[in-house]
Amino acid sequence: MSDISLENALSTPTSRRRIRAFDAVVMTLLMLALWQAIGSWTKGVAVSPPLQTFVYLFGLLRTGMFWDHAAATLAAFLLAFGLSALIGLALGLIFGIRRFAGEVAEPMLAGFYTIPKVTLYPVVLLVFGLGMSAKVAFGVMHGLVPMTLFTLGAVRNLPPVLIRTAKVLRLSPGRTMLWILVPACLPDIVNGLRISFSLSLLGVLIGEMFSSQRGLGFLLVNGMAQHNVPLSTAVVTVIVVVAIAANTLMLRVGGRTARRPNP
Amino acid sequence: MSPPAVTEPSHVVLNEVVRRYEGPPAIHALGSIDLVLRRGEFFSVVGPSGCGKSTLLDVLCGLVRPTSGSVQFEGRELRGEVPDGIGVVFQEDSSMPWLSVRQNVAFGLRTSELSQKEITERVDHAVSFMGLAQFSGHYPAQLSGGMRQRVCIARTLVLRPRLILLDEPFGALDQQTRLLMGDELLRLWRETGATVMLITHALDEAAMLSDRVGVMSARPGRFIDMVETGWPRDRDSRIVSDATFGTVTARLWSSLRAESLKTMGRAA
Numbered sequence: 001m002s003d004i005s006l007e008n009a010l011s012t013p014t015s016r017r018r019i020r021a022f023d024a025v026v027m028t029l030l031m032l033a034l035w036q037a038i039g040s041w042t043k044g045v046a047v048s049p050p051l052q053t054f055v056y057l058f059g060l061l062r063t064g065m066f067w068d069h070a071a072a073t074l075a076a077f078l079l080a081f082g083l084s085a086l087i088g089l090a091l092g093l094i095f096g097i098r099r100f101a102g103e104v105a106e107p108m109l110a111g112f113y114t115i116p117k118v119t120l121y122p123v124v125l126l127v128f129g130l131g132m133s134a135k136v137a138f139g140v141m142h143g144l145v146p147m148t149l150f151t152l153g154a155v156r157n158l159p160p161v162l163i164r165t166a167k168v169l170r171l172s173p174g175r176t177m178l179w180i181l182v183p184a185c186l187p188d189i190v191n192g193l194r195i196s197f198s199l200s201l202l203g204v205l206i207g208e209m210f211s212s213q214r215g216l217g218f219l220l221v222n223g224m225a226q227h228n229v230p231l232s233t234a235v236v237t238v239i240v241v242v243a244i245a246a247n248t249l250m251l252r253v254g255g256r257t258a259r260r261p262n263p
Numbered sequence: 264m265s266p267p268a269v270t271e272p273s274h275v276v277l278n279e280v281v282r283r284y285e286g287p288p289a290i291h292a293l294g295s296i297d298l299v300l301r302r303g304e305f306f307s308v309v310g311p312s313g314c315g316k317s318t319l320l321d322v323l324c325g326l327v328r329p330t331s332g333s334v335q336f337e338g339r340e341l342r343g344e345v346p347d348g349i350g351v352v353f354q355e356d357s358s359m360p361w362l363s364v365r366q367n368v369a370f371g372l373r374t375s376e377l378s379q380k381e382i383t384e385r386v387d388h389a390v391s392f393m394g395l396a397q398f399s400g401h402y403p404a405q406l407s408g409g410m411r412q413r414v415c416i417a418r419t420l421v422l423r424p425r426l427i428l429l430d431e432p433f434g435a436l437d438q439q440t441r442l443l444m445g446d447e448l449l450r451l452w453r454e455t456g457a458t459v460m461l462i463t464h465a466l467d468e469a470a471m472l473s474d475r476v477g478v479m480s481a482r483p484g485r486f487i488d489m490v491e492t493g494w495p496r497d498r499d500s501r502i503v504s505d506a507t508f509g510t511v512t513a514r515l516w517s518s519l520r521a522e523s524l525k526t527m528g529r530a531a
Contacts, residue, residue, distance in 0.1 A: 164326065
């Protein structure tokens with residue numbers, strides 16, 4: 001019923017908020033210092049230092065070219081993530097409910113999850129050709145499996161007593177799914193979405209790096225090919241900031257849903 | 264909630280009920296069981312671990328079909344579906360963690376065709392009856408085990424069941440809380456006039472709460488003794504200090520001891 005932790009025992013709620021803000025500032029400063037150190041150590045050949053990068057990025061954000069590439073990545077990513085989330089949710093529910101199908105599918109999915117997907121990229125290119133569809137397919141290949149596995153695990157771990165309760169309350173299968181299964185699995189589904197988000201983005205960016213002439217992945221590789229280190233560092237910075245912001249948002253949503261289950 | 268007149272003698276009738284589970288290994292879990300629950304009585308079932316008490320409850324409420332034999336509730340035979348009028352409280356916590364106490368209690372009425380006003384009245388009554396009014400906005404994670412079980416009982420109560428089945432609902436609670444929850448259960452039973460069947464492993468709980476206690480054998484579970492307690496309807500946990508209480512629990516234990524030893528692989 002109470003949150004007993006060393007952090008809580010050694011602080012009051014007000015001081016805890018201050019400590020967390022302090023920790024966040026210190027961590028950010030440490031990361032910037034590390035970035036600066038690597039930039040100085042490599043003399044700007046591999047990574048440009050933070051200040052130089054932010055100045056370059058400020059100029060880059062005011063160009064139409066950057067936004068064209070960002071829009072291309074965003075479109076491919078949204079499609080890949082949407083497909084991963086929807087198909088993964090559906091497959092996870094099916095494999096979780098149909099126990100035998102789940103027992104057959106789970107080791108295959110887990111095996112596929114561990115394969116470095118980049119080794120399959122030539123096959124993806126041959127099937128989908130160059131362009132948007134290959135990027136989306138590669139994003140889905142990354143994002144689909146974790147979404148499926150998280151949903152499958154959530155359904156499989158659903159307390160049987162909730163299903164018995166649904167039967168006693170004479171709920172139809174549809175209502176059991178909507179009123180019990182989905183809300184009970186929500187914390188795990190949100191975690192699956194979080195992982196799927198990161199991996200879909202990774203898949204799309206890798207796709208753009210290898211076989212595209214549009215998108216942030218292409219811009220990054222192009223910067224490296226032209227030895228425009230500030231450009232490649234600025235693109236990486238944008239990607240990192242967006243990914244951290246999205247991850248933090250989903251962690252907060254996940255935290256809200258996870259706070260409700262029984263301890 | 265006015266209790267119905269106690270006129271009809273048999274509310275639930277089990278006729279030669281047997282339940283087997285296909286293997287491997289095949290298990291003969293229950294029976295043959297013949298049992299009549301009288302309308303409005305408080306009946307408890309005690310028996311050694313694994314004797315089929317919970318299977319009996321599942322068969323009785325329609326969650327599980329008997330392999331042979333029949334179960335009749337209010338004169339109608341059950342055919343593998345839970346009929347209207349039966350409420351079940353399970354041993355495990357079955358509160359919905361994502362719903363508040365009030366929403367949990369109202370969950371039982373989501374499919375009902377009652378007016379919103381009637382639903383609100385029933386939920387208000389059940390929440391206050393179970394002493395949860397102060398916690399109606401809390402989530403299960405913020406409640407103790409006993410309070411969560413009260414939420415589950417309240418969710419059953421709003422349905423106004425005519426038969427309430429309880430599968431060791433206080434199994435995870437400490438002794439003091441069990442006694443107090445027993446009092447609340449008796450109050451609920453008196454107010455609703457429902458027939459109650461309680462599955463329990465605690466002999467004192469069965470002896471304290473019941474009009475009649477059925478003692479089951481080791482698996483396959485059969486009734487080997489029926490003990491009428493003879494308590495007045497208006498009773499509470501203070502009955503444990505009654506001189507007859509010891510006699511009832513002693514009778515239950517003498518019936519059960521040999522069966523419990525069997526489950527431990529020892530002779531009586």
